[in-house]
Amino acid sequence: xxxxxxxxxxxxxxxxxxxxxxxxxxxxxxxxxxxxxxxxxxxxxxxxxxxxxxxxxxxxxxxxxxxxxxxxxxxxxxxxxxxxxxxxxxxxxxxxxxxxxxxxxxxxxxxxxxxxxxxxxxxxxxxxxxxxxxxxxxxxxxxxxxxxxxxxxxxxxxxxxxxxxxxxxxxxxxxxxxxxxxxxxxxxxxxxxxxxxxxxxxxxxxxxxxxxxxxxxxxxxxxxxxxxxxxxxxxxxxxxxxxxxxxxxxxxxxxxxxxxxxxxxxxxxxxxxxxxxxxxxxxxxxxxxxxxxxxxxxxxxx
Numbered sequence: 001x002x003x004x005x006x007x008x009x010x011x012x013x014x015x016x017x018x019x020x021x022x023x024x025x026x027x028x029x030x031x032x033x034x035x036x037x038x039x040x041x042x043x044x045x046x047x048x049x050x051x052x053x054x055x056x057x058x059x060x061x062x063x064x065x066x067x068x069x070x071x072x073x074x075x076x077x078x079x080x081x082x083x084x085x086x087x088x089x090x091x092x093x094x095x096x097x098x099x100x101x102x103x104x105x106x107x108x109x110x111x112x113x114x115x116x117x118x119x120x121x122x123x124x125x126x127x128x129x130x131x132x133x134x135x136x137x138x139x140x141x142x143x144x145x146x147x148x149x150x151x152x153x154x155x156x157x158x159x160x161x162x163x164x165x166x167x168x169x170x171x172x173x174x175x176x177x178x179x180x181x182x183x184x185x186x187x188x189x190x191x192x193x194x195x196x197x198x199x200x201x202x203x204x205x206x207x208x209x210x211x212x213x214x215x216x217x218x219x220x221x222x223x224x225x226x227x228x229x230x231x232x233x234x235x236x237x238x239x240x241x242x243x244x245x246x247x248x249x250x251x252x253x254x255x256x257x258x259x260x261x262x263x264x265x266x267x268x269x270x271x272x273x274x275x276x277x278x279x280x281x282x283x284x285x286x287x288x289x290x291x292x293x294x295x296x297x298x299x300x301x302x
Contacts, residue, residue: 090213090266091206098269101276105265106202108160108280112167113287119171120178129175138173141166148277159277167284177292186298193298194291198283201255205262213263220260223253247296254289261286 094102123129123137144166153159181187205213227250234242265279 088210089207090210090263093210093270094266095270098266101269101274102262102266104276105279105283108163108276109283109287112163112280112284115164115167116171116174116284116288117178119168120175122168123172123175124179124182128172132172134173134175137169137175141169141173144169145281148281153277163277163280166281170284170288174288174292177295180299181295184299186295190291190294190298193294194287197255197290197294198258198287201258202262205259208259208263211263211267213259214267216256216260217264220253220256223249224257227253247293251290251293251297254286254293258283258286258290 119137123132123134144162147153148159148162148166153162178187181190227246230242230245234246261279261282265282268274268279
């Protein structure tokens with residue numbers, strides 16, 4: 001329970017930073033991109049006599065003043081008429097740069113998962129497990145993640161090294177979960193189900209209408225804070241219902257976060273706010289939370 005509580009706090013801190021970045025960059029990219037204007041075009045101050053107001057961007061002025069024409073909407077290459085952006089999927093809306101960026105994030109997440117497994121193996125098969133507590137490793141991983149999210153590590157190589165340090169320490173904190181799964185003969189099925197869940201929800205986010213995955217972040221954050229409240233109550237008043245909510249509700253929640261984080265990552269990439277390490281941390285924490293809960297379900301207890 002203590003480890004799960006630490007993981008939830010860790011997850012909340014990481015995703016709060018990611019959510020704030022999406023609030024800043026994604027809406028601007030979506031609005032300006034829909035009008036054919038670069039996401040970070042320099043603002044211009046224009047006066048509209050009919051509207052009796054100033055506007056900091058000429059494209060928006062056409063709604064209130066008649067003298068400033070509206071820029072033409074993008075045309076559908078398959079025919080005439082205005083292109084329906086809402087009908088596009090996230091995958092169709094990917095620019096070549098964003099596509100490469102998403103591939104880099106997934107590759108980095110896979111490498112982090114390997115580092116996490118190495119950390120767990122070091123705790124199980126070396127004397128390190130008898131001398132260091134998993135909670136200490138989790139706290140050290142939390143501190144490393146916090147340093148990354150607050151801008152420590154000035155070069156890409158340093159940030160990548162810190163990311164793998166975070167993954168290894170988090171994997172060491174999961175050593176007991178891995179041991180339980182291994183001794184129970186469910187480690188292989190748990191890893192396979194975790195990979196299938198992660199891949200399925202990532203694919204669902206790519207096939208979903210453009211921007212729909214990002215809209216889920218508000219409700220998902222509300223559910224996550226509710227889950228934290230249930231976790232805190234379970235520390236003092238454990239109940240079977242609370243355990244079921246933490247297990248099955250947590251599995252559903254973090255699976256949905258995979259889809260939501262994928263959509264937010266695409267929006268940030270299209271807006272030019274790329275951060276491979278931060279997005280990889282989000283995905284790696286999702287992966288860890290899904291794996292832990294699948295082990296609980298396969299083992300038949302909490």
